[in-house]
Amino acid sequence: MFRPGLPCWRCLRQLALPTTPSSTTYTASSAVRSITSSSRRKPSRLVLSPKVATPSTPVAPGPTKKKTTNHDYGLNKTVANIKPRNVNSRFAPKVKAIAPTRNKNLKAKEGEEVEDFKKEKKRKDDDGPRERPMFKMLKMRRALEGPSMTTRQMMRAKLEDVHSFQQFGLEPVVEEALLKDVLGDLTTIEPTPVQRLAIPALLGKDPALNKKKLFQNSKYESYLLAAETGSGKTLAYLLPILDYIKKQEAITKAEEEKKKAEQQNNRLFGDIEAPEVDDKNGKPKAVVIVPTSELVNQVGAVAKKLAYIAKFRSALVSRDVPGHLIRKRLFSQPLELLVCTPALLEIFCKEDKGFLQNCTHIAVDEADSLFDRSFAPITNAIIDAAPNLKQLVLCSATIPKSLDSRLRTTFPEIHRIVTPNVHAVPRRVQLSVVDSDAEPYRGNKPLACADVLHNISKDGTEAGFVKKAIVFVNERETTKLLCDYLRSKGIDAVELERDSPDRASSKVLEFFTGPKTPIDETAEKKNQMKVLVTTDIASRGIDTKHVKNVLLFDVPHTTIDFIHRLGRAGRMGRRGRAIVFTDKKTDKAWVKEIKTSMHMGSSLC
Numbered sequence: 229m230f231r232p233g234l235p236c237w238r239c240l241r242q243l244a245l246p247t248t249p250s251s252t253t254y255t256a257s258s259a260v261r262s263i264t265s266s267s268r269r270k271p272s273r274l275v276l277s278p279k280v281a282t283p284s285t286p287v288a289p290g291p292t293k294k295k296t297t298n299h300d301y302g303l304n305k306t307v308a309n310i311k312p313r314n315v316n317s318r319f320a321p322k323v324k325a326i327a328p329t330r331n332k333n334l335k336a337k338e339g340e341e342v343e344d345f346k347k348e349k350k351r352k353d354d355d356g357p358r359e360r361p362m363f364k365m366l367k368m369r370r371a372l373e374g375p376s377m378t379t380r381q382m383m384r385a386k387l388e389d390v391h392s393f394q395q396f397g398l399e400p401v402v403e404e405a406l407l408k409d410v411l412g413d414l415t416t417i418e419p420t421p422v423q424r425l426a427i428p429a430l431l432g433k434d435p436a437l438n439k440k441k442l443f444q445n446s447k448y449e450s451y452l453l454a455a456e457t458g459s460g461k462t463l464a465y466l467l468p469i470l471d472y473i474k475k476q477e478a479i480t481k482a483e484e485e486k487k488k489a490e491q492q493n494n495r496l497f498g499d500i501e502a503p504e505v506d507d508k509n510g511k512p513k514a515v516v517i518v519p520t521s522e523l524v525n526q527v528g529a530v531a532k533k534l535a536y537i538a539k540f541r542s543a544l545v546s547r548d549v550p551g552h553l554i555r556k557r558l559f560s561q562p563l564e565l566l567v568c569t570p571a572l573l574e575i576f577c578k579e580d581k582g583f584l585q586n587c588t589h590i591a592v593d594e595a596d597s598l599f600d601r602s603f604a605p606i607t608n609a610i611i612d613a614a615p616n617l618k619q620l621v622l623c624s625a626t627i628p629k630s631l632d633s634r635l636r637t638t639f640p641e642i643h644r645i646v647t648p649n650v651h652a653v654p655r656r657v658q659l660s661v662v663d664s665d666a667e668p669y670r671g672n673k674p675l676a677c678a679d680v681l682h683n684i685s686k687d688g689t690e691a692g693f694v695k696k697a698i699v700f701v702n703e704r705e706t707t708k709l710l711c712d713y714l715r716s717k718g719i720d721a722v723e724l725e726r727d728s729p730d731r732a733s734s735k736v737l738e739f740f741t742g743p744k745t746p747i748d749e750t751a752e753k754k755n756q757m758k759v760l761v762t763t764d765i766a767s768r769g770i771d772t773k774h775v776k777n778v779l780l781f782d783v784p785h786t787t788i789d790f791i792h793r794l795g796r797a798g799r800m801g802r803r804g805r806a807i808v809f810t811d812k813k814t815d816k817a818w819v820k821e822i823k824t825s826m827h828m829g830s831s832l833c
C-alpha cells in the first residue's frame with residue numbers, strides 16, 4: 229500500500245532516482261534489492277539451471293540481427309566482426325550480468341558448472357568436429373539406388389516363367405531336404421521372386437545369361453542379389469551352393485573310386501603309392517559371411533535343417549562359440565559349409581594362409597554393412613584369401629548409392645539380380661505416426677510407447693497367442709532405460725543390445741524368431757504380450773516371422789534403417805503394423821514422405 233512520505237518502489241524502479249538524502253548513496257536498484265530482497269527469500273530464482281552443463285543438441289546458428297549504430301549498415305567496415313568461437317562466448321555475458329547479485333555459494337556453483345561445460349566441450353572437440361544437425365541428418369540419409377523401370381519390367385517378365393522349385397533342376401537330395409525339412413510345414417510351396425531369379429542364374433541355368441561372356445575378364449563369377457526384406461534371400465544363395473557341393477561330391481567320389489581301382493591294379497604289380505594325407509579338415513568348400521552372431525545362428529540353423537537329408541557338414545563360428553568348440557567344429561572333420569562372422573574368418577585366414585584354399589563359393593549376407601567403410605577391408609581380404617573362388621554372391625535388402633558405386637569399381641563385372649520391389653516396404657505393413665508432443669502425452673515419449681503397447685495388447689487380434697512386439701531405439705543406452713520404464717508400467721519387456729548379458733544364450737531372440745506361442749491359460753497371470761526393446765542389432769536379417777508389431781521409438785537416421793526395422797514385420801506375405809513416434813526434434817516431413825511411399829508401395833529412395 230502506498231503511504232505518503234514513503235517512496236513508491238514501482239516509481240523508484242522506473243525513475244532510478246535517489247530517494248532519501250543520506251550519507252550513503254542510495255540508488256533505486258539498491259533500494260529495491262535491500263527491501264524486497266527477493267533473491268534472499270526466493271533463492272531458487274537465481275539458481276542457475278542445472279542443465280547448463282548438460283550439452284544440448286547444438287542448434288544451427290541462424291542469421292543474427294545486427295544492431296547498427298550508424299547508418300552505413302556495415303558497408304564501410306574493413307574488418308570482419310566475427311566473434312571468436314570460445315567456450316565462454318555463448319553464456320559468459322549472462323554470468324557476468326547477474327554475477328553481482330550472487331552470493332558466494334552461487335558463484336562457486338556457477339564456476340563448477342562453467343568448468344563442467346568446458347570439460348564437456350573439450351571432450352566433444354576431441355571426439356571430432358561439431359556438425360550441424362541438419363547437415364548431419366541429410367548426410368546420414370543415404371539415398372538408395374532404385375532399379376530402373378526397364379529392369380523392373382524385365383524382371384517381372386522373367387518371374388512369370390517359374391512356378392516351382394522342381395523347375396530349377398536341383399540335386400535330388402537338396403530338393404528333398406528343402407521341401408521336407410525347410411518348407412515342409414507350408415501347404416503351398418513355391419519359390420519367392422528373388423529365388424525365381426537368383427537360383428537359375430547361380431546354377432548356370434538361365435538361358436539369358438551368357439556367363440562366359442559376362443565374366444570373361446574375371447577370375448570368378450560375381451552376383452549381387454537385391455530383394456526386399458523377408459523375401460527368402462538366404463535360400464536363394466544357399467541352395468545353389470549346396471547343389472554345387474553335392475555335384476562336386478559325386479564327381480570326386482567317381483574319381484576316387486577310379487583311383488582306388490588303379491591303386492589296386494598297381495598293388496598287383498608291387499608299385500604301391502603312399503596314401504594321401506587328408507588335407508580337407510578345417511578347409512571349408514563354401515563360406516557364408518554374416519555380420520552378427522545372431523545371424524550366424526539363424527543362417528546356420530537353415531543349413532543344419534538342409535544337412536539332415538542332404539548330408540553335408542556345416543560349422544557355425546562366432547564370438548559366442550567357445551574356443552575348444554571352434555577347434556572341434558573346424559578341424560576335426562572335412563568341412564563343406566562354414567557360416568562365420570568376418571572378424572573371426574579374417575583371423576583364421578591370417579593364421580593359416582591356406583584356410584580358404586578349397587573354398588569355391590563365398591556368400592556375403594547383409595552386403596551393404598559388410599562392404600561399408602569399416603568392414604570392407606576385412607571382407608575384401610577374405611575374398612582375396614580364396615585362390616580357387618568360383619562364385620561370389622553379395623546379398624542385401626538395401627543397396628545404398630555408396631555401395632553401388634564401390635561395387636562398380638571393385639567388381640565391375642558383377643551381375644545384378646534385382647527384384648521389382650526392392651527398397652520398398654510391403655504395403656501389407658501399415659505405418660501409423662504417434663506425435664508424443666501432442667495430448668495426452670505432452671512430450672513424454674516413453675509414456676506414449678507404453679500406452680500404444682497397452683492398446684495393442686488389448687486390441688483383440690492374434691487371439692489365443694502371445695503378441696510379439698519389437699521396439700527399436702537408436703541409442704544403446706536407451707534400451708535399458710525404456711525397458712525398465714515399460715516394466716514399471718506392467719509390460720513384459722526384455723532388452724537386447726550389443727552388450728546385453730543374455731545375448732550369448734540367444735534366448736531373448738529365440739522367442740521372437742520362433743513360432744507362435746499360445747497363451748498359457750493355466751498360468752496365474754496370463755501373458756498377453758511380450759516386447760523386445762532393441763537397437764539395430766535385431767534389425768538386420770533377423771527372421772521375426774511371427775512378429776506383427778514393430779514400434780520405432782526413435783525415428784531411424786536413414787532410409788536404410790527404416791527399411792530394415794520395418795522389415796521385421798510383414799515377412800513372407802504376412803500382415804504387419806508399424807508405429808513411429810515423433811517429437812519436436814523429428815523431421816516430420818520426412819516421416820510423412822516415408823508413409824506416403826509405403827502407402828503407394830514404391831521404393832523409399
Ligand SMILES: Nc1ncnc2c1ncn2[C@@H]1O[C@H](COP(=O)(O)OP(=O)(O)OP(=O)(O)O)[C@@H](O)[C@H]1O
Nearest residue numbers: 418419420457458459460461462463625769771800
Ligand atoms: N519359398 C518360400 N516359401 C515360403 N517361405 C519361405 C520361402 N523361402 C524362404 N522362406 C521363409 O521366409 C523367411 C524369411 O527368409 P529369409 O530370412 O531368408 O529372408 P531375407 O530376405 O534374408 O530377409 P532379410 O532381408 O530380413 O534378411 C524364412 O523363415 C524362410 O524360411
